[in-house]
Amino acid sequence: MRILSCCASGIMFLLSALTFSQEPITVRIGEQEWMTKNLNVSRFRNGDLIPEVSDYEEWRKAGENKTPAWCYYENATDSGKVLGKIYNWHAVNDPRGLAPDGFHVPRLSEWDTLFRFMGFNFFGEPTDEHYEWKQNTQSYNEEAFNNFNFCLAGGRFQEAAVDIFYYLNAMAWFWTANDYPDYDEACCYEACCLYYLPNYGIKVTTYYEEFGFSVRCIKDKSF
16 A cells, blocks of 8 residues: 655655565656655665675776676665665666666656756756756756655765775765767777766766766656
């Protein structure tokens, strides 16, 4: 059984009355239904375990070998309760399915629908590497924005043999289901992600597949 809690601005919260601790809480924003928290699963949809990798060298090797991996921010287990898990791209892109049954990792077009409903203006072209959305003060939907809960969870970055967790409480990073648009050989080890920076907006970019970012899932079917 599901309980529906309605509020203004086209937003609706949904949760299970019987399996609250097991089923993700979602929020309806416009015609979409999103999870309200970052993904925090350690198994693929078919039940296979996703390796937890805390060690820098092992995380790097997982990237080189295109092996799925996850970790907690700064490898602190308690952080997962609030921030969720951090995944490399290979976990996101694995054919066994990272998202729970009934959900999927959103594509850029689905993020675009969300941001426009929130009242963000789109700038750029879909084939651009760095297109973005910026808040429109006249059409800004504060309730939709707040209820999505961006969660400034930061990410895991590896550059110049340095493994660093960065941007906690400063930026929210999310993998998308897209590969790098129109990429060539020079960037074939990158995948598409986006980040939210408070007081700036949302920007699309690409980063190496071994980097670790959050995942926010969307329900397969809208209302």
